[in-house]
Amino acid sequence: MAQRFLLLVIYSVVFNLCGAFASTTDDHRRPMILPLHLSSPNARQYGRALDGRRLQRSEPNARMRLHDDLLANGYYTTRLWIGTPPQMFALIVDTGSTVTYVPCSDCEQCGHHQDPRFQPDLSSSYQPVKCNINCNCDDKGAQCTYERRYAEQSSSSGVLGEDVISFGNQSELVPQRAVFGCENIETGDLYSQRADGIMGLGRGHLSVMDQLVDKGVISDSFSLCYGGMGVGGGAMVLGAIKSPPDMVFTHSDPFRSPYYNIELKEIHVAGKPLKLNPKVFDEKHGTVLDSGTTYAYLPKDAFLAFKDAIMREIHFLKQVHGPDPNYKDICFSGAGRDVTHLSKVFPQVDMVFSKGQKFSLSPENYLFPHTKVSGAYCLGIFENGDSTTLLGGILVRNTLVTYDRADNKIGFWKTNCSELWKSLNYEHAPPPPSNGQNMSGEIAPDIAPAGLPQTVLPGELQIGQISFDMMLNINTSMKPNFTELAESIAHELEVDISQIRLRNYTISGNDLLIRWTIFPAESANSFTTAKAMGIILRLREHQLQLPQKFGSYQLVKLKVEPQIKQSWWEQHSWVVAVGVSVTLVLGLLALGTWLVWRYRSRETIPYEPVDAIVPGAIVAEQELQPLK
Known part of the structure; x- marks a missing residue:
């Protein structure tokens, strides 16, 4: 069942080292995104040479693989290591959040997630963020605290700590110290989800991006590339990459809100513009990109116009009920099971930006497969109860999205995100220094995977x-x-x-x-x-x-x-075998007997008893409510 996953912050009491900010809302059903923190744009400029379609690095960055699937899980995750020695976490990639947090070992109310909780006592590099005049403090008045609440009524709160974060052995960016949240309480879907926590990529001083940029270790840009329908996975890069020459850019206003917005002016269906006032996409918080939201949500007038335009183009398909009776999904059968042929049935949709730039969407960018009717698909774009246009991950599947914060623009480029990782996975990344310290004085990660004895190099x-x-x-x-x-x-x-x-x-x-x-x-x-x-x-x-x-x-x-060490007999068995063969052949020749040996290769597969499946080993993701 497709998950309705939304990670828009609607209330927050989060204090960081540089200031305090808060937001409220009166209707949890609406994506009300009030400013949490307005970061001034970074004035530094970074040049991007356009050199062919293959992406190339322009300077050091963190290359990280994405996991999971947008529709099956409701989100994408990446792996982040925290502490010394490093402790691994699967974090939801969220451009709508400004704090990165993981469950703490002493959490009073945290769910059972993919990985063990973070244990500050086991990290030699961990330091609490001490209470100061710029933050809320815990009951003991010793440590800064944070709190995050989301549109689907889940929340996270805890204390702020500082430690070394590592990005995996695929990345050339060495480990860096950063502030993150150590959860004491989780509620709602954050409590029940399989992922460990959130990796905040929004604008704000606690954001991973802002911290790395302020340290001067990466450029003020990052990119996400989500896998396509039924594929999942993808790639993420923290730092600049050289943009493809045909990437379509649109302006993003950093002063409007801490969330990433674009200047959407029109939507075309099958080459025909929807008859709408262009201001419809500029109301409230404008058109917002949020990687933590599963689907797309349009203001009422825009949604009705879009739905009608799609239905006119596919009038020959049969409309069917959705897979979940709790939702009034708009679904159609008769399109066939091969997702690669969807563009032959469903129309192309174009987003037109402020300067006339046009970015084309494939059917997989606005449809999700019906889970109960073969060959049926449902609209993944819904009506929003608010006038904000909210574009979730479905709209950018198999699309490289570059958030160029230095130049205040966002770029889109259609590509195969599953193959993109190979272009970003450089084989000659420098290995971590053997003395456990990198050139900047940060502690290098121990990347020995589980399954290898930790005491063996x-x-x-x-x-x-x-x-x-x-x-x-x-x-x-x-x-x-x-x-x-x-x-x-x-x-x-x-x-x-x-x-x-x-x-x-x-x-x-x-x-x-x-x-x-x-x-x-x-x-x-x-x-x-x-x-x-x-x-x-x-x-x-x-x-x-x-x-x-x-x-x-x-x-x-x-x-x-x-490896099992071979005995002397096993190591030299070929010598014995040759000697026996020669003797046998000579004997056969002497007797004048010709023997024909017919050998059939037959591989035996031992079927050992299988342990009983542990109850609860597979836990279904909880259904998350959409905004209405």
Whole structure:
């Protein structure tokens, strides 16, 4: 079921080191976004050479992979490490929030999330943000506090701390000290979600972006690229990248609100402009981009005009009820199951900006698949109870969006976000210094993944095989094509199909538990450290992007087994085998007997007993309410 996920802050009592700000609203159903903090634009200018369609880095930045799926989970997450040694967290990427926070070890009311809570006592680099005149303080008057409330009536509150944050071994940006929230209380959907917390990318002194820019370690720009329908994943870059020459930019006014806005003037459907007053997209807070919101919400007049225009173009399709009776979704059947052919059925939609620039949307940017009717799709654009135009993540799937805060503009470029990561994943990033300190004095992260003994350095362990259990949520009682699934896994892990072996599987309802083992290449007795680390990180961080037909998956268990040292007999068995073969051949020739041996290769797969599936191992995401 598609999730209705909204992360628009409607009330906040958050005090940072540089000032205090607050906001209120009288109607939680509306995306009322009152200013929390108005940052002055950064006057620094950064040049961007336009050099071909392949993206290239212009200066050091943090390259980070995105996980999860917008419709299946309601959000995208990235991995952030906090502390020394680093503790990993899966954080929702949210341009509508200005604080990054994770559950604290002493949290009085926090849910069960993907990773363990942050333990300040285990981090040698952690420091509390001491109480001062510019912040609210805890009951003891010792530490600054924060509070965030969201439109769907969830909230987060806790204390502010400072520690080293690390961006993963794919990033060339070294770890940096930053202020973040350590949660004491979660309510609503923040309590029940699988993700650990929020990574705030909005404008404000507590924002990760503002902190990194103020330190001078990155340019004042970041980019997000969400995967397409049924694919998920994507990429994120903190810092500047060189923009593609055909990227479409529009002005973004930093003084209007702390949220990222664009100058939308018109919407065209099938080449025809909607008959609307252009000011309809400029009311209240204008047109706001919010990566923490799942769908798009238009003011009433704009929504009705858009819906009617779409329905006129697809009058030949049958209108059907939506997948959830709690929502009056507008859905159509008869479009076919192949999402790559949607553009042959549904019309193109264009957003026209203030200077006439036009950015075209594909059907996947305004539709979501019906979960109960095959070949049916529903509008992912809804009526907003407020006059603000709110554009969520659905509108920018398979779109690189660059938030150029230095030049006060936002750029859009259609691309394959699943493939974009390969363009941003440079193989020659400098390794962290071996002495545990980087050149700026920050502490370098320990990136040893789970499954490797923490007491063994990567170069000291010869890994012989990697085993993992994955849980698939299948939509049918029929088991999937395991050969095709193995090929997809091999492609994602960049190994040969011959290196992957199915151990066993079991089905319980719609849950399919599969055990796999990955072996080194035939010419090697063990994996190289780099290869093993790459495979383990991809598995551990849920980076496999499987075809939609296999549904969603969850990593249940990961096991790394060292290379088994061979005995003298095993190491020299080929010598004995050759000697025996030569003797046998000579004997056969002497007798004048010709024997023909027919050998059929037959691989046996041991089906070991499967442990019972742990109840609650897969927890469905909670349905989040849309604004009406």
